[in-house]
Amino acid sequence: MSEGIETFRERVYLAGRELYRDLPWRRTRDPYAIWVSEAMLQQTQVSRVDGRWQSWLDRFPSVDALAAATSADVLAEWQGLGYNRRALALWRAAQEVCERHAGVMPQDEVALKALPGIGPATAAGIRAFAFDLPGVYLETNVRAVFLHELFPGAEGVPDSALRPLVAEACPDGSLAIAGADTPCSPRTWYYALLDYGAHLKRTLPNPSRRSRENVRQSRFEGSHRQKRAVLVRLLLAAGIEGVSVADAALELTEFEAKAGRAAVTEAAASGILKELAAEGFCREVASGRWVV
Numbered sequence: 001m002s003e004g005i006e007t008f009r010e011r012v013y014l015a016g017r018e019l020y021r022d023l024p025w026r027r028t029r030d031p032y033a034i035w036v037s038e039a040m041l042q043q044t045q046v047s048r049v050d051g052r053w054q055s056w057l058d059r060f061p062s063v064d065a066l067a068a069a070t071s072a073d074v075l076a077e078w079q080g081l082g083y084n085r086r087a088l089a090l091w092r093a094a095q096e097v098c099e100r101h102a103g104v105m106p107q108d109e110v111a112l113k114a115l116p117g118i119g120p121a122t123a124a125g126i127r128a129f130a131f132d133l134p135g136v137y138l139e140t141n142v143r144a145v146f147l148h149e150l151f152p153g154a155e156g157v158p159d160s161a162l163r164p165l166v167a168e169a170c171p172d173g174s175l176a177i178a179g180a181d182t183p184c185s186p187r188t189w190y191y192a193l194l195d196y197g198a199h200l201k202r203t204l205p206n207p208s209r210r211s212r213e214n215v216r217q218s219r220f221e222g223s224h225r226q227k228r229a230v231l232v233r234l235l236l237a238a239g240i241e242g243v244s245v246a247d248a249a250l251e252l253t254e255f256e257a258k259a260g261r262a263a264v265t266e267a268a269a270s271g272i273l274k275e276l277a278a279e280g281f282c283r284e285v286a287s288g289r290w291v292v
Contacts (some may be wrong), residue, residue, distance in 0.1 A: 006076045009169055013177050013184050016192025019199045021046075025053055025191065029132035031105035032063050037142050039086050039117065046198075052081060064103050066094040070279065072292040084232055088280055089117025107131050128186040134170045136163050137190050140208050141197025147207040148200050158212040213287060222261055230255050231272055235282050235292045242289030247268045255272075 023046065025037035033152050036056055040049045059077050060066040066074070071091060078087035093115040097105060105126065106112055112123035124135035138159060146165055151157050170190075174183040182188055200207055208214055220226050234251050235243055243251075245266050251263035252272075276282050282290045 003183070005168055008091075008173075008176050009151065009171070011167075011187070012149065013189060014179055015199075016194075016196040017180055017182070017188075019195040020191065021195050022048060023149055026129075029130050031107075031126055032066075033057055035105065035118075035122070035126050037092065038122045039090050040081055042086065042122075043083065048081065054212065056287070059154075062103075063094045063097050065096045066091060066192045067103075067148050069251065070292075071237060072236060072239075075281070077204075079233065079236070082229075084229065084281065085279065086117060092116040092280075093118060093134065105130070109135060120182060123276045128170075128190045132185050132187045134167075134172045134186045136166045136170070137193075138162060138166050139194075141195075141201065142166065142190065142193045143211055143213075144200050144207040144276065145199040147210050148204070151210070155210050156212045157210060162211075221258075222259065227252055227264070227272055228276060231276065232281060235276075235290065240291060242285060242287070242291040243273075244289050245273065246292070247272055 007012050011286070025034060028034065033053075037049065037053050040053055040056075041206065057074075057210070060069060068093065071088065074091045075084060080083060081087075096115055101111070107124050107127060107130075108128060112118050112126060113120065118126075121137055121139050124137035125139070127133040127135050127234055128137055131187060143159075143162060146162050148155055150165060151161075170186055171184050172186075174185040177184045184192075230252060230286060231243075231248055234248065238247075249264055249266040249269035252269055256264060273284075277284060282292050284290050
């Protein structure tokens with residue numbers, strides 16, 4: 001680290017505490033609720049998650065409740081958040097938690113990362129925010145702080161250069177910081193990083209764009225991802241009656257026509273349905289129709 005770790009930590013922590021956001025998922029230490037927030041916040045704005053997180057917990061208040069739900073219920077509740085795979089991963093992981101961990105979210109990093117949809121950052125977030133345990137929580141706002149503070153002007157900085165610094169800076173326990181309103185622990189440290197990073201991205205050219213790992217999100221409008229989302233909504237609306245390939249092609253063609261784009265053939269619609277089925281979104285029944 002280019003300067004004393006204590007000095008860096010104190011400066012960043014004080015800046016982050018000044019910018020603290022009182023978000024609803026920060027008012028709990030329930031690992032399930034925190035896990036849901038982490039899943040929802042991936043590539044999704046905070047403003048879109050606030051409200052949807054509460055609605056999800058009303059419908060699926062525990063790991064057991066989520067595990068017992070149907071895939072259709074889970075996908076229906078997720079609609080509007082994008083990346084429907086995240087909803088199915090949550091559902092499957094909840095089933096594994098019930099089967100392998102007696103319905104209790106594990107604290108161990110290896111056990112967390114063994115669950116569907118939980119990668120290193122999500123595991124570190126659950127450990128920090130639910131259990132106040134140290135780890136390398138390297139997500140976009142955290143990345144922005146380290147790039148801004150320790151790599152000013154540098155381009156193409158790899159995460160391999162950031163991870164040891166993130167690990168070193170995260171406190172192992174609780175530290176008193178002069179002038180801070182609360183001790184610095186893994187939980188409060190990463191909240192400070194998230195809030196300072198969000199501030200930097202609002203007020204400066206986004207430092208995260210100087211990361212080698214920065215990938216601009218592909219255009220959604222007119223994309224294959226959008227067609228998949230249209231068919232998921234159609235399948236959910238159809239319920240047990242299901243959707244034929246002809247229905248799917250007609251729905252997609254009407255959707256594309258409104259945007260001035262070309263018709264979608266039955267062969268293309270069939271291909272998307274088979275793709276969704278392979279991922280567990282739907283299945284073909286004997287009548288030749290597709291249902292969630």
